[in-house]
Amino acid sequence: MEQLTARQGEILGFIRAFIDRHGYPPTVREIGRHFRIQSSSVFDHLEALKRKGHLEKQGFKPRALRIRDDRGVEGPVTYSEEESVLVPIVGRVAAGLPILAEENIEERVPLPQRLVRHKNSFLLRVQGDSMTGSGILDGDHVIVRPQAWANHGDIVVVRMEDEATVKKLDMSRDKIFLVPTNPAYKPMPAKPNTLILGKVVGLIRGY
Amino acid sequence: MEQLTARQGEILGFIRAFIDRHGYPPTVREIGRHFRIQSSSVFDHLEALKRKGHLEKQGFKPRALRIRDDRGVEGPVTYSEEESVLVPIVGRVAAGLPILAEENIEERVPLPQRLVRHKNSFLLRVQGDSMTGSGILDGDHVIVRPQAWANHGDIVVVRMEDEATVKKLDMSRDKIFLVPTNPAYKPMPAKPNTLILGKVVGLIRGY
DNA sequence: TTGACAACCTAACATATGTTAGGTATCCTA
DNA sequence: TAGGATACCTAACATATGTTAGGTTGTCAA
Known part of the structure; x- marks a missing residue:
């Protein structure tokens, strides 16, 4: 350069x-x-x-x-090309509080920038096996980019009551459906109080 | 909103x-x-x-x-709680060379320590959909802890010819089988020259 | 049955835009 | 001492731009 x-x-x-x-x-x-x-x-x-x-x-x-001056150095690399970003892990989602309120944050984990390309992204621990059809297993952590709206086919995090849950969006019909990609579960219509917290942009799993 | x-x-x-x-x-x-x-x-x-x-x-x-639909998620200032470890991404697996030879390494990525608890762990990009039954999709990166032996039920990386492939180990029968967890594929018996490179201890996915 | 809204259209307008052409002055290097 | 790069200038040009005005059609709740 x-x-x-x-x-x-x-x-x-x-x-x-x-x-x-x-x-x-x-x-x-x-x-x-x-x-x-x-x-x-x-x-x-x-x-x-x-x-x-x-x-x-x-x-x-x-x-x-x-x-474009953020590209890495070419050739064999023996040092870090990439910075880490500290991403908060969100636990319980207390009603009324913004999702990233300190009360909701359990801890912070450094992740490579390429995985977290947007400010205010957060990690959410997946509970249950309702999304196994999309390769999202119980206990996985999904990386979520906060946005209040998403499109058909997106995998999103929605808040229903006091819980944050991961589902696929189906907007192809007259009503919006939250689809678990595990065929053992049934799609559920979105209720008026369901709130889109963000879109799933990545995933982390530890065995 | x-x-x-x-x-x-x-x-x-x-x-x-x-x-x-x-x-x-x-x-x-x-x-x-x-x-x-x-x-x-x-x-x-x-x-x-x-x-x-x-x-x-x-x-x-x-x-x-x-x-502006990401408002209300203003994150507090982040501070470091955990160290990052630099993990190499292994590309082609040249025959004869050790898996972590500089020639095989494409780049290095910082990962949180909790995900990489062992020295010499590396990342491998998954090709194909043969492991979707275990929530491992085409394009995912698996975190691999190098070890020459593994146990029944472990998900491992094996080298067959010049390729590194991810499979599940079945040692319950008289022969050792490499099992794709996608039912569309068939288990294959391990050949004498198959080499276990390591065990899958984690997974990373970006959408 | 009315009215609001959504989702599109055609046509036109003023202008902020990237760009080009041609110039001056200064500095450093061969 | 000539040449090239840097760093600016004035003036002008073509046009892609956001916007406005005034429609049509369909849907849906009051």
Whole structure:
């Protein structure tokens, strides 16, 4: 990866911070406004960053920037390429409290970043064998990305009463069904008070 | 959080996936292209998603979208409770070489100690669906503790020719059998040259 | 049976956008 | 001492962009 100049480093840092704060990259002119330089000057910097491999850039599209300096080092590696993220294990899900309230958290476990690509993800211990059809066994821990809505076919964590349970979403019919993928169980229609806590994005098992 | 319609859920899901894949949100028309609807129709959907609190939207700015249905799960600051261990991912298993030879190692991933309680453990990517009966799916990574011998009922990694494969050990009969727990496959007797590389002690999956 | 809402449409508008062209000044290196 | 890279500039261009206005159709609860 080619060396950056001080200015190029500033620009890259600004883009990174902007994405952190807003959730989307800045436009050329937004960068320029911050540094009090013209858009064409920013353009030059972006081209340099692209040429040096630190930035991906989709021609002519606004905000189509992606920082690429997080790739690992090539070749045989004898050290960690990857950082760990501390992910909380959620136990009981007390009603009324947000899922990640300290009261619900039992402990925290370091996981590789690739498995936990989103902020506020958490681990939930699976109880029962209702999802064995999807390779989710009793005692497994699922990695959950919090989101209040999910789509047909997603494996989700829903809260019913005081319990968090893992099910597959079936939205193909008139009502929403929570489907256990173990054929020994029957799909149940979602009640009005069922709450989607998040989508299952990973799984961890220890034998 | 107000209820979404099926269509609104699809749109929200597309935006989420797009950000995941590209690093920046889609434009109104990019969403429309995917669903084969007009930009003005997409606009309506985005307004609905904003009104219902699932989306933030900066007026008139392209791609200025931010998904907000993960609120209420603000996590407290995380601190370290557990150390990570660097575990190598083994790719091809070159014949003649020890399984943990540098030539076999693709990369290293940090895992929580509780999952990897033994030295020289490694990760192996599972190919095929022969172990779905044990909740081990195609593409999963199993954590393997190296050992040359295992017991009846253990799930093990064996080397046959140049390939490492995951099977269940059946030693209840006169011969040793390698059992795929997917009933669609048949148990095979162990050949004299089959080598036990280790025992499966854990599993990791990313969706 | 009315009214609200959802889900789409066509057509048009103003403009913020990435980009290009051509220029100046400074610095470092061959 | 020439050349190249860096870091900026002004001016202009084509267009992809979010948005608005004004529809149609169907569904569903009051």
